[in-house]
Amino acid sequence: MIRTRGFSLAETMIAAGLLAIVLLALVGLITSTLSINQKATLLGPATQVCDSLIQRTIYQVSNDTPAGTHDSFWNHNAATPWKGPAKENIGGVEYQYALYASDVKDTGGVPLGGTTPGNRVKKLDLELWWWNRQRAHYGRLELQGTRLVHEASSI
Amino acid sequence: MVGGNAEMKKRRAMVLITALQMSVVTLMVVGAALALGPASLTAGQTTLYQGEAQRACESGAAYAFSQIRHNPAWKGDKNAVTVNTSDLFVQEDRGNVVGLVRTASGHWSQFRFRFNFQDGTAGGDNLDDPASLPLDFSCVSVNNLQGFSPAAARRADSISYTVSPSGPVHHSVPLWAVSLAIEGRSGSACGRLSPANPNLQIPGATRRVVEMVCQVPDLGPTVQESGSMSGGDFLVKLRDAAGLKVSVTSKDLARTPRLRTKARATISGGDTSKNYDSNGGEVKSKTSSLDAIYDSSQTSTGPESPTDPFYQLAWNDVKKAEPTGAHVDAGTYVWWEDGSLHYYDLPYDQYVDFITANPNDQGLTPAPLPVEIAADPASKSLTLKDSVYVKPTTKGNELNVIPRKGAPELPPDDPENTSNPFVKTGPAALAANPALLYQWLTNTQATQGGEIDFEDSSGNGPELNWTPGDPTSVRFNPDGTNYTLQDLLAVAWGAPMPTGFGWDDSGQQAPLVFDYKLAANDLGIPGGPSNGEIPIDVTDGLSAADLKVRFQKTGGGQAVLTSEGSVRLTGTIDGTGGSITSGGNISITGLGASFGAGDSPAEAINLYAKGDIRFSSLDEATPGNFQFQNVKLKGVVYCQGDFVARLGSTALPGAWGRFDLDGLLIAYGGDPSDLTAIPGSNGKGKVDMRAEGAALVFDPVYLGALSNKLPLNFRLKTLSWNNNL
Numbered sequence: 001m002i003r004t005r006g007f008s009l010a011e012t013m014i015a016a017g018l019l020a021i022v023l024l025a026l027v028g029l030i031t032s033t034l035s036i037n038q039k040a041t042l043l044g045p046a047t048q049v050c051d052s053l054i055q056r057t058i059y060q061v062s063n064d065t066p067a068g069t070h071d072s073f074w075n076h077n078a079a080t081p082w083k084g085p086a087k088e089n090i091g092g093v094e095y096q097y098a099l100y101a102s103d104v105k106d107t108g109g110v111p112l113g114g115t116t117p118g119n120r121v122k123k124l125d126l127e128l129w130w131w132n133r134q135r136a137h138y139g140r141l142e143l144q145g146t147r148l149v150h151e152a153s154s155i
Numbered sequence: 156m157v158g159g160n161a162e163m164k165k166r167r168a169m170v171l172i173t174a175l176q177m178s179v180v181t182l183m184v185v186g187a188a189l190a191l192g193p194a195s196l197t198a199g200q201t202t203l204y205q206g207e208a209q210r211a212c213e214s215g216a217a218y219a220f221s222q223i224r225h226n227p228a229w230k231g232d233k234n235a236v237t238v239n240t241s242d243l244f245v246q247e248d249r250g251n252v253v254g255l256v257r258t259a260s261g262h263w264s265q266f267r268f269r270f271n272f273q274d275g276t277a278g279g280d281n282l283d284d285p286a287s288l289p290l291d292f293s294c295v296s297v298n299n300l301q302g303f304s305p306a307a308a309r310r311a312d313s314i315s316y317t318v319s320p321s322g323p324v325h326h327s328v329p330l331w332a333v334s335l336a337i338e339g340r341s342g343s344a345c346g347r348l349s350p351a352n353p354n355l356q357i358p359g360a361t362r363r364v365v366e367m368v369c370q371v372p373d374l375g376p377t378v379q380e381s382g383s384m385s386g387g388d389f390l391v392k393l394r395d396a397a398g399l400k401v402s403v404t405s406k407d408l409a410r411t412p413r414l415r416t417k418a419r420a421t422i423s424g425g426d427t428s429k430n431y432d433s434n435g436g437e438v439k440s441k442t443s444s445l446d447a448i449y450d451s452s453q454t455s456t457g458p459e460s461p462t463d464p465f466y467q468l469a470w471n472d473v474k475k476a477e478p479t480g481a482h483v484d485a486g487t488y489v490w491w492e493d494g495s496l497h498y499y500d501l502p503y504d505q506y507v508d509f510i511t512a513n514p515n516d517q518g519l520t521p522a523p524l525p526v527e528i529a530a531d532p533a534s535k536s537l538t539l540k541d542s543v544y545v546k547p548t549t550k551g552n553e554l555n556v557i558p559r560k561g562a563p564e565l566p567p568d569d570p571e572n573t574s575n576p577f578v579k580t581g582p583a584a585l586a587a588n589p590a591l592l593y594q595w596l597t598n599t600q601a602t603q604g605g606e607i608d609f610e611d612s613s614g615n616g617p618e619l620n621w622t623p624g625d626p627t628s629v630r631f632n633p634d635g636t637n638y639t640l641q642d643l644l645a646v647a648w649g650a651p652m653p654t655g656f657g658w659d660d661s662g663q664q665a666p667l668v669f670d671y672k673l674a675a676n677d678l679g680i681p682g683g684p685s686n687g688e689i690p691i692d693v694t695d696g697l698s699a700a701d702l703k704v705r706f707q708k709t710g711g712g713q714a715v716l717t718s719e720g721s722v723r724l725t726g727t728i729d730g731t732g733g734s735i736t737s738g739g740n741i742s743i744t745g746l747g748a749s750f751g752a753g754d755s756p757a758e759a760i761n762l763y764a765k766g767d768i769r770f771s772s773l774d775e776a777t778p779g780n781f782q783f784q785n786v787k788l789k790g791v792v793y794c795q796g797d798f799v800a801r802l803g804s805t806a807l808p809g810a811w812g813r814f815d816l817d818g819l820l821i822a823y824g825g826d827p828s829d830l831t832a833i834p835g836s837n838g839k840g841k842v843d844m845r846a847e848g849a850a851l852v853f854d855p856v857y858l859g860a861l862s863n864k865l866p867l868n869f870r871l872k873t874l875s876w877n878n879n880l
Contacts, residue, residue, distance in 0.1 A: 022181060029185060047206045054210070106237050113221030117868050121221045123243060123256075143203060146258040147210035148243075150217035152224060153369070153871055 204361035211339030215266030272318035279320030294336030304380035332370035369871035382853030386824020386840020393425030406854035422447035469828030476542035494532030498522035502551035514691035536703035545718035552720030558697035561689035564771035582644035599669035652838020699745020702726025706733025759790030783812035811847035
């Protein structure tokens with residue numbers, strides 16, 4: 001009689017337990033990796049959205065489109081948003097953003113560029129976020145864009 | 156049993172192999188996940204940082220445009236921290252600009268650009284090297300907004316980051332344009348930056364570069380650049396001696412050192428082997444020739460078309476002191492030997508007549524001066540601390556600053572004496588006395604061919620004809636014009652040629668140059684005070700060398716002295732940063748050695764006159780002991796009439812002075828605001844110099860300091876835009 005001896009119950013339990021731990025860790029890792037990838041994938045388009053929104057804002061301010069935008073922007077100087085929060089659905093992602101505009105003054109307290117008409121400079125801040133800023137494993141889902149804007153040059 | 160053990164071993168081996176395989180697969184999956192996750196996140200971050208670096212570039216451009224529109228001559232040379240807030244910091248250091256912009260996420264991004272060549276003190280950029288912000292960035296910005304010719308944009312070498320003025324030109328910056336090359340840097344490496352250390356080395360930072368050329372469109376025609384432009388003759392008489400010559404070079408070695416004249420270019424005297432030196436230079440004249448001793452393999456000649464434009468700087472485009480600002484009353488200000496300054500509400504000629512009749516009259520003492528002009532009795536100096544307008548009075552609009560007994564412009568025995576009253580009284584005397592007129596003609600104009608004639612483009616104009624040997628042959632023909640014989644004679648002796656007229660040079664019908672003083676004596680026409688001297692019988696030893704006019708604007712920049720009439724200054728003129736703009740003539744006697752000692756355009760001293768500009772550097776150190784001083788100008792000399800510089804005289808053979816000009820010399824010979832009038836059309840535009848030697852260094856950057864040509868609130872049009880060079 002040939003007696004074949006299998007794994008004992010204890011061996012089987014330990015092996016199954018180890019396998020479960022490994023698999024769970026693997027699943028967690030893959031989930032996290034997928035999240036990071038997804039976040040990274042979204043960051044590129046979000047950067048482009050950020051650029052586009054800033055360029056569009058400068059264009060609208062420069063060309064006063066719609067009417068009143070120019071004065072509204074250049075006369076705004078507050079901690080509250082000049083525009084927003086507003087929503088844009090781009091590529092199936094709903095982005096929200098807020099634009100801030102603040103005066104720039106030199107070390108003498110004089111507006112940068114002096115009093116020459118059409119020579120004001122503003123600091124434009126864009127705050128952009130999506131998916132309510134936060135999602136598990138994704139970290140903060142937002143980015144900011146900042147630049148100076150010159151009144152007369154559209155730059 | 157043996158077979159059972161073997162089977163057991165086989166199964167365990169399979170389990171072991173399977174477990175090992177799974178472990179390998181698991182490790183590969185884990186490894187891939189660990190590798191790919193951060194990599195893709197890094198890629199996303201890089202995109203983010205590139206965007207921030209790009210926006211930093213654009214922030215730098217916005218800053219630059221705000222400065223340029225406020226001051227079109229700006230090139231990052233405020234040499235100070237200009238903005239210092241919690242989220243923006245900008246520092247300018249002799250042409251280099253570094254800015255930090257705090258993003259909404261809290262970290263800094265940086266922009267930086269440079270106008271500085273970083274080639275030592277002054278150098279090709281007229282800027283000293285930056286004191287604290289040298290940039291290791293090879294693209295260099297160029298501000299040519301106030302230029303009158305295209306400017307070269309060059310790259311710095313990648314080792315010392317120095318720009319060579321003779322290096323290859325990367326691109327040409329057109330007239331009225333600015334080329335900005337801005338580097339933007341962002342990323343975690345920028346975390347090391349701070350307002351205390353805004354310009355650290357930050358390897359690993361994400362970097363973008365934007366280069367753009369923007370222009371103010373439609374400001375006028377393109378002008379072929381030249382260090383000297385004259386609507387009339389360009390004449391230089393040098394002292395006869397070895398080694399003396401006229402040297403014409405260009406500050407920017409890539410620019411052709413050119414000399415343009417609508418008439419003749421003549422250099423006489425000097426070294427007998429070579430009296431004109433311009434390596435790689437060009438002379439353009441009406442006759443396509445240069446009457447000088449020069450090396451034709453080094454200097455070429457060519458035709459100058461009457462219609463080729465000169466730099467057109469109209470009176471309305473000149474920076475002037477505001478009539479509503481600080482002002483000084485027009486009139487004559489007279490220094491006395493005791494250090495007191497006396498004011499007479501009279502133009503110069505009337506003052507001379509008045510003081511000759513009333514030599515002890517004290518005028519108004521002390522003279523009325525605004526706080527912008529400081530008078531120092533000890534040094535007999537007037538210091539302009541800000542722009543000052545000469546306010547016309549009911550008597551006139553001239554400004555004269557002179558010593559009590561005047562100052563001679565030429566030594567007593569000089570054959571040329573244009574201020575001799577013969578010029579004023581001679582025409583009337585001769586017109587009234589045909590015999591005297593014939594005597595003058597035969598004495599001074601015998602080889603003229605029997606005619607003096609100026610005419611308009613149709614050939615109409617007054618003519619004076621005579622036949623040598625026949626006293627009854629003198630005839631005057633107004634030829635359908637309104638000009639009298641007296642007018643013709645006055646023009647012959649230096650009065651302005653009427654607009655639209657010129658000498659009929661087809662038969663040499665311009666008058667011959669003659670000695671006014673001798674002619675007056677010969678003809679018995681009464682003489683009188685002449686030559687800038689006021690021979691009154693008072694005891695006063697002041698000479699031109701004892702007086703001084705200084706430009707020293709409080710806070711730096713340009714102090715502008717503007718008069719609607721003529722300006723006559725006596726004494727040394729020095730300082731950095733000033734302009735004299737005159738609606739009449741500018742006459743400066745006793746000019747010292749350092750007129751515009753600064754190295755940047757803002758520190759130059761410029762002269763603009765609707766009439767003539769006349770220099771005499773004669774110094775009478777002790778009574779009767781004359782010596783011409785050297786004259787060194789840095790800036791723009793622009794007149795609508797003639798430019799006359801007297802730094803030598805045959806009466807003083809061993810005491811001539813040199814004439815050095817770093818900038819531009821333009822004798823337009825007409826009104827530049829009249830775009831249809833060609834240079835020289837008013838019969839003037841002559842450059843006439845006598846000097847020991849002359850060096851003209853062409854540097855057009857100074858025109859900007861004098862010109863107000865850019866329209867208020869000008870806008871810039873983008874001509875080109877390159878990303879990430």
